[in-house]
Amino acid sequence: MTGFRQAQSPDAPTPHPEAPGKRTEQLSMQQALNRALDEVLAENPKAVIFGEDCGRLGGVFRITDGLQAKHGEKRVFDTPLAESGILGMSVGLAMAGFHPIPEVQFDGFAYPAVNQIICQIARMNYRSRGTLPMPITLRVPSFGGIRAPEHHGESLEALFAHVPGLKVVSPSNPHEAYHLLKYAATRPDPVIFMEPKSRYWQKGDVDFGAADAPGAGSPAGAPTGAKVMREGRHLTLIAWGAMVSRCLQVAGLAAEDGIDVEVLDLRWIKPIDADALVASVRKTxxxxxxxxxxxxxxxxxxxxxxxxxxxxxxxKAPVERVTGFDVPYPSGDLEDEYIPNIDRILFGIQRVLEYKRG
Amino acid sequence: MAEISFPLPDLGEGLIEATVLEWLVSPGEQVERNQPLVEVETTKSAVELPSPQAGKVVRIYGGPGDKINVGEPLIVFEVPDNTAGIVGTVPKEEAPKRRVRLSAVLDED
Incomplete structure (x- = not known):
């Protein structure tokens, strides 16, 4: 699930868990993202990180923790509480040859910056016939599940996926978070990077060597496209972000009932890996x-x-959707009713299983 | 573990500084949210500042009589990494629970 681990040759030195240069480490997603940003700053002198509380505090979720102290106040800095300014400044920095990595502190705070994102960032490259690319990696702590107040639990992927010129991606675990962020931060295009905030603290193995197992992903080993997280024969569950781990739990429960469920992590919401979708569902x-x-x-x-x-x-049946409801995202007390839970996903599977052609 | 710094907040009405009267906590002490941390005096009044969060006190800034500007560090807490978010709570990891069972006759045509 976490990708390729290098086979050990008898001649290789015995890896030590604390040894430098080790290839696999257990990290939380917060730590994996922090590591990725640290490396991006070290590797690209034009990369700059900024947002509300990103500098001295290290971010409300500690994603930029320690980066200002290490890389300096010119590379990692705080902004006023003005998302339109954060993204507007990103446009100017990108025009001047920088690679901005702004943070919008919560999904719901992206709305004031929608003008800059849609009207400027998404189309500047097109508008300028390729002379003004917008290499901007916008990090947005996204989705619900942490009992937060209003504007702190929204899912904006469809909104941004609809805008030509933007790429949208969401990692599902620490390994994906590390590799997808490092990849996104080297793209010449704007990428909306949606971090599933309910998954920030769970740990998982991060293989620093390769994003994907050999043969998966792109030929260069880059984390492009979707990824099969669990193989199965009877049905494909398709998800991204925080819902991937829930779908993996559901797949485990479905196996108890003799139903063999495949879980496909879409990873890239735009562009969607249609080939991977079709390959999986052709099988199941x-x-x-x-x-x-x-x-x-x-x-x-x-x-x-x-x-x-x-x-x-x-x-064998129409594709079923198990989603949130057509209401504004509810307060924390009600979010367990809103976010697709295990039983609602199992019901969705059951509806597909018992479908009979008319 | 992560450290979280709490700066002297704006105590209102355009005040730009406050004088420490007495610290009510000391480094090494575990404090709860809303526990009084320090008594400070402004040109308007003397007030007790409640703790914005639970955590272990790592450092305090200024002793009795010292002036601190609004926005300058007042106290630093140490908190576990997984409670270091400022908004919301860390979801509990629990074994998946279910009420729904699947049943199907799978023809393998």
Missing amino acids: RRAVVVHEAPLTSGLGAEVAQLVTQGCFDTL
Whole structure:
């Protein structure tokens, strides 16, 4: 699940858990993202990190912890509470040859910056016929699940995926977080990097050597496209961000009932890896897509269409969607009712399993 | 473990500084949220500042009679990494619970 681990040759020195140059380490997603940003700053002198509380405090989720002390106040700094300014400044920095890595402290705070993101960042490269690329990696702690107040639990992937010129990605575990952020921060295009804040603290193995196992991902080993997190024969669960770990739990429970569920982590929400979707569902012939965002015009509709287009002749049932509801994201007390839970996903699977052609 | 610094907050009405009267906690002490940390005096009044969070006190700034400017460090807490978020709570990792069982006749055609 966490990718390629180098086979040990008899001649290789015995790896020590604390030895420098070690390839695998257990980290939380917060630590993995912090490590990735530290390395990006070290490798790219044009990379700069800024946002509300990103500097001295190290971010409200500690993602930029220690980076200002290490890399200086010109590379990592605090901004006023003005998201339009944070993203507007990113446009200017990108024009001047920098690689801005701004943070919007919470998903719901991205709305004041939508003008800068959609009207400037997304189309500057197109507008300038490629002379003003916008290499901006916008980090957005996203989705719900931490009992936070209003504007702190929103899922904006469909909104941004709809805008030509933006790329959108969301990691599901510490390994993916490290590799996807390092990859995103080297892209010449703007990337909306949606961090699942409910998964910041869970630990997992991070293999620093390669993002994906040999043969998966892109030929260069870059973390492009979707990734099969668990193989199965009967049905494909499709998810991204925090919902991937929940789908893996559901797959474990479904196995108790004799249902063999494959879990596909979309990773890139834009562009969507349609080939991986179709390859998985061609095999399983059934699909359920799961997301926290509301149902109507959510990304599940796009996924369902891509699957239907590629697998229409072999599908055993219409693609099912298990999602949040068409209401504003609720207060913390109600979020367990809103976010797709294990039983709602199992019901979705059951509806697909018992579908009979008319 | 992570350290979180709490600067002297704006005590209102455009005050730009406060004088420490007495510290009510000391380094090494575990404090709870809302526990009084320090008594400070402004040109308007003497007030007790409640702790913004739970944690272990690592450092305090200024002794009785010292002036501290608004926005300058007042106290530093040490907190476990997984409670270092400032908004919201860390979700508990628990074994998955279910009420729904799956049933299907899978024809392998």
